[in-house]
Amino acid sequence: MIRLQGVTKKYKNQDIPAVSNLDLHITRGETCVLVGSSGCGKTTTMKMINRLVNPTHGSIYINGQDNQQIDPVKLRQNIGYVIQEIGLFPHMTIADNVATVPREKKWPERKIQNRVDDLLHLVGLDPAEYRDRKPASLSGGQRQRVGVARALAADPAILLMDEPFGAVDPITRTHLQNQFLKLQEKLKKTVVFVTHDIDEAIKMGDTIAVMRAGHLVQHDSPDKILSEPKDDFVSALIGGNRTIKRLNLIKIREVIKNQPVHPLKVNSSMDTAKDILIRAQFPAVPVVDDGGRLVGIVTKNILAGLKKRARVADVMEPGGCVIDAEATLGDALATMLNYGERYVIIVDDNYSPCGLITFSCLLELMKDDAA
Structure with a gap:
């Protein structure tokens, strides 16, 4: 050309x-x-x-x-x-x-x-x-x-x-x-x-x-x-x-294909939240509104102080460490460092969570590459 x-x-x-x-x-x-x-x-x-x-x-x-x-x-x-x-x-x-x-x-x-x-x-x-x-x-x-x-x-x-x-x-x-x-x-x-x-x-x-x-x-x-x-x-x-x-050679969407994320609804009960948090492999679980859009997160740190009648809306943290699915793993690492977190939530074009990558996952990928 x-x-x-x-x-x-x-x-x-x-x-x-x-x-x-x-x-x-x-x-x-x-x-x-x-x-x-x-x-x-x-x-x-x-x-x-x-x-x-x-x-x-x-x-x-x-x-x-x-x-x-x-x-x-x-x-x-x-x-x-x-x-x-x-x-x-x-x-x-x-x-x-x-x-x-x-x-x-x-x-x-x-x-x-x-x-x-x-x-x-x-x-x-x-x-x-x-x-x-x-x-x-x-x-x-x-x-x-x-x-x-x-x-x-x-x-x-x-x-x-x-x-x-x-x-x-x-x-x-x-x-x-x-x-x-x-x-x-x-x-x-x-x-x-x-x-x-x-x-x-x-x-x-x-x-x-x-x-x-x-x-x-x-x-x-x-x-x-x-x-x-x-x-x-x-x-x-x-x-x-x-x-x-x-890490800038690898798109996030290539890594999260087989890592489904199960978000909580903002009006979910804490019994539901506790069950998902206990089973989750990640340090945080995304919270979505009725349209499936990310509105916040709940972390495993809240498990000890949960009140039975509380709802997700009462304990969730707004926002979260977020990045687009089209970004690279290098972007994911930079975002974690900027937010001071050990994970990043992946969102699609609708701002719906479609995955989550942890710092330990990135370390494993870097070890594999170095090997």
Whole structure:
């Protein structure tokens, strides 16, 4: 889908090229993450794909066609672009921001409005609530989701993403990463993703292209990057605790398939709660409302002080240590540490509990991997 052949970019008044003799092939539907320290050439490489920067030497082919032979405006209209600063037009509504490229391509207005609503739903924003609002009224995470929707608006085959989640807090960043991975499973776009964070690269990439001083050092799967770093530079970039980093290769839903969780109803009696707590293999049991949505937890610590007439609603703790089923085991570990708990409850799209992972379970998985 994307092929860089002998690509070099040398800026004026610079002795060393920003990118030097780069060969890189990215297959259709692949997410390739360009990773490296600041100034390694990763963003320049990405910008040469949609001709925001032109190479000094070499060729870049998009689906077999030299991108220098494609009108740059048409080229960019067919390549989605997401950046860290989001780049939404502040004077325009969310709907108009998302509709920017389809309008440039002269789509019929009804088709545009349907596409806007579909995409806002896709990124988890209710069109009825968000389409007429301005960017300033949204949180950073919501604006970033609008940025992704805008990049997808004209249904491009290729997405370029430059540090797309770098400007939000860690919890929001994890949520956005997981949401994008879920989207990518459905859409199968060809994605070039730039980051300086090796943990994000391991989590997000089908392949990782490690760059240093304009050169490609290693282009491999995340698993191979972790297990067979090509040289000392790649080893140093990965850093220590490789066993923990490998947790980002495993989705939670792959682990909880055979670990059913039996939640309590909020209006359950304590006799029911006591029976489930005694039989439970976990330190906590989730509590759900009539719609099956998580509303809190009860822990085994309350067993000793239970009063027979008490109900679950009287003793449950609201909230809980929670993570999405699309997250990785690395996310689960980080969430436990953030909450100071030894477990995390897994929820689905309806916020219904579908599993529970304990700290001891993660330790066993890490031991198995190390072995």
